Structure formats: structure tokens, C-alpha cells
Amino acid sequence: MWETLAQAVINGLLIGGIYALVSIGVTLIFGVVKIVNFAQGEFVMIGMYISFFLATQFGIDPLVSLVVSMPVLFLAGVLIQHFLIRRVLGPNDMPQIFLTFALSLLLLNLSLMLFSANYRTVHTSYSDEAWHIGGLYIPVAKLIAFAVAMALSGLLWVFLHTTDLGRAMRAASQNRDVAMLMGINPNRVFAVAFGTALALAGAAGSLLMPFYSAYPFVGQVFVLMAFVAVVMGTLGNVMGALVASLMMGVAESLGIQFVGADSGLIVVFALLLLTLAFRPSGLGAKRGR
């Protein structure tokens, strides 16, 4: 019993790390640029395809291809912010929603056209490996993904708290108008925020590749959990999104283990509803605000 429970928690935490990379991106964009990026999942998909093609064409390990997928998607983020998002930032939310939603549809169908609906997997020496400790097992590929995801989240935290640009981003996230009055260049901050968020999505894609299949709809699977985590961890709160993602992963795993294999998401959404009922602004909100 305890073994099963421990294993379920381990499984949940490991997949929660991947959810975290996606949700931190969503929450970062929402916090700083104040728009909801519906296309975040599609950038995970692009990250996966980048790693897939680098692995199959050049034999590069998906984890190594992180150094390609992250900069490529960072650049893509900066360009998308500069040429698309910047033009719809205004008092009206509708154009922003339509823009990111359209971007999601466009990327999805473009990848269907280019790559077809086939599942693509990459084999690495550690894809099927697992460490066995007592009665428990830890899949190596997932553990690496979790560790790198946590390291990247930590780096982001350091960046946000110790660099000028990071502080500017946090300032813009807390109060955009005052931040601008203090001389912060919003376009630069927005571009870096969008780029960073997409780079995280790209990282998630590369980290997934050793143990998950790439296909055009793959982003949708992860973005759902990411949105739940973003809401639960308070919109715009990076640490909240991280903690909520790990919780979602564990809740889903426990739900499958102890309620039913088709009930994982039911437990996740029940948890979300409970959170919203007792702490409407999410877990990451400061009390009395």
C-alpha cells in the first residue's frame, strides 16, 4: 500500500515537472504582457519536432538539442511579440485572444501538413531504463527531464530576482503603468518575457522527446494541465505555477491509481474547484489582497 502510494507520488512529481515548464511560460506571459497565450502547447510541439529531427538527421541526443530548441524558440518568441502581439496590445482583449488562438490553429494545421499526423519517437539509450530502489522504480528519462525542468525554473527565478531585466519584468508584472513611468521600456521587457516563455516550452518539448511521441496535437495534452496549474497557482505567479504543476501531476497520478484510470483529470479539476472555492485568487495569491 505505502509502496504503491509512494510510487504514485513519484510518478506524479516527475510528470509535474514537465507541466511546470509549460505553465511557467503561460503565467510569465500573462503576468508581464497581460495576454493569455493559447498557442503555448504548440510551441512545446515545435520543440519536440526540433529535437526529433536533430536526433534522426544528425544523431543528436534530445537532451543536447535543448541548446538548439531553446534559442530558436526564444528568437521566435521575440519575433512574434514584435510583429504580432505588439500590434494588438490595447485596452480590448478580444484581438489578443483571437491572435494567439489563431496562432495555435495555424501552427497545428501547418505541422499536420508538414509532418502528417504520424507519431514520431526517438530512441535513446536511457529511454527504457529505470532505477530500482527497494520496491520503487524511477524512469531515468523522466528523472532527467524533471531535474532539468527544476534547474531551468530555478535559473528563471534567479534571473527574475537578481538581474535588472528580471526586476523590470517583475515590476511590469506587478504594475505595468507605474513600471513604464519608472522608465522601463515595455517593448523590450515584453519581447524578453515572450521569448523566455517560448524557450521554456521548447525545453519542455526537448525534455519530453526521449519518452513521449511527437505529433501535431501533442501540445493540447500538456497545455490543458498548464492552464489549470496557472489558474490554481494564481495568474502571473511563477512560483505558484511551479508548485501547482507539481500538485496537479501528483493529483492526476493518485486519481488514476486510487479512483480509476479514466478519473485522473476528474481529481485534477476537483482540486481546482476546491482551490477556487476557498482561495479564489489561487494558491500563490498574497493573503488579504
Next chain:
Amino acid sequence: MTGDRKPSAINNAAPTKASRTKLNRRKFLVKTGGVLAAGAFGAVPLRGWAADPINIGALYPSTGSMAQIGVGCVAAAKLAVDMVNEAGGIKSLGGAKLNLIVSDVQSDTTVTRTETDRLISGNKLSAIHGCYASALTLIASEVCERARVPIITGSSSDQLNKGRTYTFTPFARASQFAKAQLQMAKLVSDQAKVAVIFENTAFGTSTSNGLKELAPGEGVEIVMFEPYSAGFTDASPLINKVKASGANTLFSLSYLNDLILIVRTVKQVGLNIAINGGSGGFVMPDFYKNVGKAAEGLQGVAHWNHDVNDDAQKVNAEFKKRTGEFAFEYAGGLVAQTFMLADALERAASADPKKVREALSTLDVSSGFAAMAPGGKVKFGPDGKNVYGCPVGVQWQNADLASIFPKEDARAPLMKT
């Protein structure tokens, strides 16, 4: 002729009445003679038509979500037609060649209906084959029934054998697959304890219920019966449950992506369990490419396999040469189906679809490419079902699919995992 009489009535009093009548008779002769001549000329092409190609319609999804298998089917259909034509075509029709008319049904039921209609109305077809996916074949079959054009298919839905007279299914039916799977569980252990996991969709639910109903009769104990939501991110919790159930065989009724995750997770857990992945994507060359070595020893069921006999091996070698992959079940089955059509055309000595249907309904073969199926014989019952049709149990061995069940069709021993 009324037009001719009128002027003669006007010229009634004229002395040239006789010559007029003669002229009319000549005109009459010319006209009727023309008709007769046309008939006579018609008779010549009637013989000539025999050497005209015989049109066979092929309905497959070569675009859309089912395209991967659909494209392979088209390649097999072309190979089959080439084989028939190179062997001299249809001899009773003066060596007429088969002409394949391929139509893309785009993995879509609506498109399937319009494309089948268009194919039939736009061409003089003798028969049709398609669409591999049961959901599409059911639609195409309805259209063919109405238009009275025979359709022969490898699709396994039992629905195709209900109330249809122009639909022929030479291979095992879906209901037979479940039974074969249960019997295969007994190959692994005399005390078969099976865990059934299935995605909570129409496909998963109906197939799993079939297994549940048949299990007691086959002496198989089902120790776990669990639906899951398709498209999960992590199979570990599910496999944890399988481990706890104490099963020695796992039936996974899943689509490819989930199945890959399940297989990999079983290996990571180090769980010693025989996995039967059923049919569909599991018995396709792509499955091995995706899963790699972890696929070794995995079992499944198919309606055709390339090691079933020497003819099948020949087809497999040629298909491999053309596409680089081994002939998967639908591809090989399609070659056999084309030869069944050729056999029917030969005996019908006519390209008329109704006569082809008649000839198909009396088909009875036990040798040659047309009989290249598990069981080795083809003869259609009144419901269009091959009375000898049975599935073949297969296992991934050394990156290839080997037939291991039933005994009569087994070409390799079961590899213990």
C-alpha cells in the same frame, strides 16, 4: 418516317410517284441499313471490349489521419494489379488487363460517400475494394449495395455482414479477433490471468466487452478490467495498477501513442508480463520503428500475415522491394482480394458488375494467390463472410511479425518474454 411521307402526300398527283416510293424505299433501306450496320459494327467492338481494360475501383484514405495505412494499401493494390496483368490478365475476356482507378477518401466519412458515388457514376466499374478502416468501409459498402457494384474488403466490422448482398469479406471478423486473443493468453500460461485496459471510447469499450463476455467460455480469468482516458501523459500509474493485479497477460486496447507509452513503462517497471496489443496500428511496421527493441515478444492478432505461405512470402518480397516495408495485413490481404476478383472475372467471363457479384458468391479457392489467407481457403457464405476465415496470432520476433497461432497457421514457436 412520317417526315418522308409528308412530301409524298403533297406530290400525290405527280407522275413520279413510283420513283418517289423507290427513293423512299432506298432511304428506308439506307436508314435501317445504317441501324443494322451499326449493330454489326457494335458486334465487333463487343468482342473488342473483352480486350478493353477492366476497371477496378480502389477507395483508400491517402490523406488525413488514416493516410499512413491508406497509402500502403494503394501501393499493394497497384502491386496486385501488376501481378494479375503480368500473368496474362483475364483469359476468358481475351486477356483483358485490370485497370486500377484509385480514389482518395481523405479519412472522412462524408468524403467517402461522395467519392464512392463519383467513382461509380463516373466509371464503368466491375468491382471495388476498400477502404481498410471499418468506419469508412461501412459507408462505401452502403453506396456499392445501392449501385449494385460488388465491394470486397479487409475491414473487420461484423456490421459489414448484415443485410448486404454486394459486400464480400474474405478475412476474419472482429468478433473472431477477441476469441483468438483469449486463446493466445493460454499459450503463455495454463492459468491465464488477464488484465484488460482499454481507452474509454466506442472502440475500446465495445472490444473490451466482447473479451469479457467470451473469457469464461475460453477458461481465461480477467483479474483487472479498467478503462482509461486516451491521450494520457504518463502510463506509470496505470501500469502500477496492472502490477498490483497479479496478471500474467496484459490486453491493451489502445491507439498507437498510448500503446507505445504502455509498452515502454512496462519495460521500465521491469514487469514480467505478456502483452497482447490486438490489431490495427500494433501490427504495422511503424510500431516496431517507434518502440524498437522493447517490442520484441509482444503479441497481437491480424487477419493476414506475410509468412502464412510461400505465395505470401513472394508478395512480401515484392512489396518490400517497392516500399521498403514488409507487407502488412491489409497490404497482403489486398493482393489476395485482387486475385479473388480476377478469379471471379475469369469465371464470369464478363465485366458486368452483377455477373462479377454472382461469380464472387460462388468463389471457392484453396490454392494460388487468391487463397493466400490464414486457413488457406476462401468460400463466401450468404452473408458475404468467408466461411473459412480466421485470424492469425502474431508476435514481434527479430523486428519482424511471426505467425504463432493457431497451430495450423503457426510458422514460428512462441518466444517467451
